Amino acid sequence: MVQHSNSVQIMAYICGVILLPVYALGPLSMTYLSSNRIADGDWQTLIFLFFLCSALVYFCGKYFFLLVRFLRSLKFSFTFDAKGIVLCKNGQSSFYAWSDLKNSKEYANCQMYCLVDSDGEHLFSIWEYADNYQEFRDAALVHIGI
Numbered sequence: 106m107v108q109h110s111n112s113v114q115i116m117a118y119i120c121g122v123i124l125l126p127v128y129a130l131g132p133l134s135m136t137y138l139s140s141n142r143i144a145d146g147d148w149q150t151l152i153f154l155f156f157l158c159s160a161l162v163y164f165c166g167k168y169f170f171l172l173v174r175f176l177r178s179l180k181f182s183f184t185f186d187a188k189g190i191v192l193c194k195n196g197q198s199s200f201y202a203w204s205d206l207k208n209s210k211e212y213a214n215c216q217m218y219c220l221v222d223s224d225g226e227h228l229f230s231i232w233e234y235a236d237n238y239q240e241f242r243d244a245a246l247v248h249i250g251i
Contacts, residue, residue, distance in 0.1 A: 108182035
């Protein structure tokens with residue numbers, strides 16, 4: 106069974122408490138701080154600040170979304186075999202064949218693997234520190250190539 110242990114869940118929630126405000130308020134604070142330079146700056150400075158703020162909004166927004174999605178699925182678990190996975194979510198079990206999970210993605214810089222079904226619906230986010238993670242990754246590499 107692939108699941109996040111209690112200690113991993115606590116560590117994830119602590120990371121969430123620290124990082125979610127940074128991801129949410131970082132772009133806003135950078136935009137606010139750079140707005141004071143607009144009246145004084147030349148066009149090169151303004152273009153640089155625009156691209157810097159845009160990149161910050163993009164990356165912080167992406168990681169904010171990934172972290173929130175991960176924290177929402179932290180208590181889920183699943184088992185896997187040669188046919189597919191059985192996801193246990195809120196007391197309900199659902200079977201997904203390996204072929205249904207072709208849209209799954211690995212986010213190496215976040216140490217995370219997201220299970221996504223063929224309709225594009227997010228099922229589960231797995232952190233590297235989850236129990237039986239490496240066995241699952243080996244099976245996923247064989248069956249779906251990711």
